[in-house]
Amino acid sequence: MEPPERRCLALVDVNNCYVSCERLMRPDLERTPMVILSNNDGVCVSRSAEVKALGSVPMGTPWHKMKNLARQHGILAMSSNYELYGDMSRRFHGLLATWVPPHCQEIYSIDESFLDFGGQRIDRTATGHAIKRQVQQWLGLPVCVGFGGSTKTLAKFANHVAKKRPEWQGVCDLTALSAEERLALLDQFEAKDVWGIGRRLSEQLKEHGIHTAGDLARCDPKRARERWGVVMERTINELNGVSCIAWEDEPPTKQQIISSRSFGGPVYTVDELADPVRMHVGRAAEKLRAQGSVAGRLGVFITTNAFRPQDPQYSPIRTIRLAVPTDDTATLTVWAVQILKSIFRPYRFVKAGVMLDDLRPKSVMQGSLFDALPSEQDMKREKLMGVMDKANGKWGRGSLGIGSAGVKGERDWSMQRGMLSPRYTTRWNELREIS
DNA sequence: TCTGGGGTCCTAGGACCC
DNA sequence: TCTGGGGTCCTAGGACCC
Numbered sequence: 001m002e003p004p005e006r007r008c009l010a011l012v013d014v015n016n017c018y019v020s021c022e023r024l025m026r027p028d029l030e031r032t033p034m035v036i037l038s039n040n041d042g043v044c045v046s047r048s049a050e051v052k053a054l055g056s057v058p059m060g061t062p063w064h065k066m067k068n069l070a071r072q073h074g075i076l077a078m079s080s081n082y083e084l085y086g087d088m089s090r091r092f093h094g095l096l097a098t099w100v101p102p103h104c105q106e107i108y109s110i111d112e113s114f115l116d117f118g119g120q121r122i123d124r125t126a127t128g129h130a131i132k133r134q135v136q137q138w139l140g141l142p143v144c145v146g147f148g149g150s151t152k153t154l155a156k157f158a159n160h161v162a163k164k165r166p167e168w169q170g171v172c173d174l175t176a177l178s179a180e181e182r183l184a185l186l187d188q189f190e191a192k193d194v195w196g197i198g199r200r201l202s203e204q205l206k207e208h209g210i211h212t213a214g215d216l217a218r219c220d221p222k223r224a225r226e227r228w229g230v231v232m233e234r235t236i237n238e239l240n241g242v243s244c245i246a247w248e249d250e251p252p253t254k255q256q257i258i259s260s261r262s263f264g265g266p267v268y269t270v271d272e273l274a275d276p277v278r279m280h281v282g283r284a285a286e287k288l289r290a291q292g293s294v295a296g297r298l299g300v301f302i303t304t305n306a307f308r309p310q311d312p313q314y315s316p317i318r319t320i321r322l323a324v325p326t327d328d329t330a331t332l333t334v335w336a337v338q339i340l341k342s343i344f345r346p347y348r349f350v351k352a353g354v355m356l357d358d359l360r361p362k363s364v365m366q367g368s369l370f371d372a373l374p375s376e377q378d379m380k381r382e383k384l385m386g387v388m389d390k391a392n393g394k395w396g397r398g399s400l401g402i403g404s405a406g407v408k409g410e411r412d413w414s415m416q417r418g419m420l421s422p423r424y425t426t427r428w429n430e431l432r433e434i435s
Numbered sequence: 436t437c438t439g440g441g442g443t444c445c446t447a448g449g450a451c452c453c
Numbered sequence: 454t455c456t457g458g459g460g461t462c463c464t465a466g467g468a469c470c471c
Binding site for chain 2: 037038039040041042043045060061062063064065067080229230231254255256257258259260261262265305306307351353416
């Protein structure tokens with residue numbers, strides 16, 4: 001085995017991604033305090049700098065709880081427009097790909113990529129600014145760049161510094177610092193600012209006198225493992241430049257596929273629940289086929305509203321093992337409806353979902369001895385699935401489905417998106433007009 | 436009245452087998 | 454009366470991330 005090449009990892013991400021995407025199409029909103037809401041206009045998932053500056057609207061704030069504040073400060077709320085964000089995301093990651101050799105980009109999320117500049121002789125700070133400038137000029141999106149050196153956790157931290165400290169002007173190169181300087185910088189941030197340290201862990205760390213990211217970096221990883229487990233050990237090592245989190249330039253095939261969504265309004269009957277369950281089976285199976293897998297297990301869940309403690313609560317989930325793993329929407333739909341009927345009781349439901357588990361590559365699927373060869377019916381279904389996936393890709397999700405799964409139109413369970421912007425970049429008839 | 440959706444990894448405990 | 458121990462598989466739940 002050859003020793004791994006030395007890495008120099010950077011993390012590039014879009015500032016206030018969804019808000020920035022909306023402003024692209026509405027430059028007049030550049031200084032308007034605004035938030036983007038989740039599905040069903042439920043909670044706040046992206047905030048503009050003006051809203052963050054208020055300090056009273058944390059990520060995930062329910063929209064109905066901030067309406068007064070919004071009126072008071074003139075905060076504009078918009079429904080999320082994932083077609084727009086997905087399209088801008090593709091352009092963003094595509095542009096970043098041109099900065100590094102093949103296999104040196106890892107797309108980490110809709111608005112973040114790790115780039116590996118190891119082996120390239122570059123002026124990092126200058127390169128960071130050049131990337132920032134180019135993404136701004138070509139796509140109109142503001143980004144920050146953090147160079148962390150050998151580990152992803154340090155790249156994440158560098159990016160965090162670039163975002164939070166204006167004096168770095170959006171680009172932070174930790175590799176230019178000595179070990180002491182780096183620790184001093186880590187000491188200026190809380191442990192919970194470190195990637196992988198959430199609310200619970202940071203509380204526990206505080207009880208042990210570990211307050212800053214620097215405190216955490218100075219912990220003994222072995223002892224931390226005894227107390228908190230292997231994840232904490234890795235985080236501490238990564239903060240000290242010891243790489244423990246693998247590089248994954250190819251998206252790994254998913255081990256689980258979930259499709260679920262809250263309803264626009266409450267649903268009471270099994271017939272009403274069957275519609276969204278069929279739709280979720282369709283969506284999940286489509287994702288399954290897209291990655292060339294079959295599922296060995298299928299689960300269905302329905303939930304009542306946990307935010308109404310005065311209501312009787314009932315949120316069952318049932319999973320079954322499929323005798324023959326499959327990617328066939330019709331087969332999965334039949335089973336899913338069976339499961340739904342078996343768990344249904346009369347309650348006030350607000351959400352339903354479907355889960356595909358125990359995924360494996362279709363190519364190596366082992367049928368039972370006697371159906372090793374696909375039957376004529378199997379072949380017909382394959383063809384039908386292909387036609388369905390193409391149609392849904394072309395005309396939009398839900399154009400074609402099983403039973404009434406895909407019927408568009410307003411139902412109690414359909415999503416609320418009262419403040420949706422047009423699909424400027426992916427629909428000709430919704431293009432932005434310039435007058 | 437109104438509180439997102441989709442993932443990952445790890446751990447603990449029970450069932451079962453030899 | 455004594456009542457093993459290792460391995461595997463499965464499930465549930467906790468914690469984190471965007």
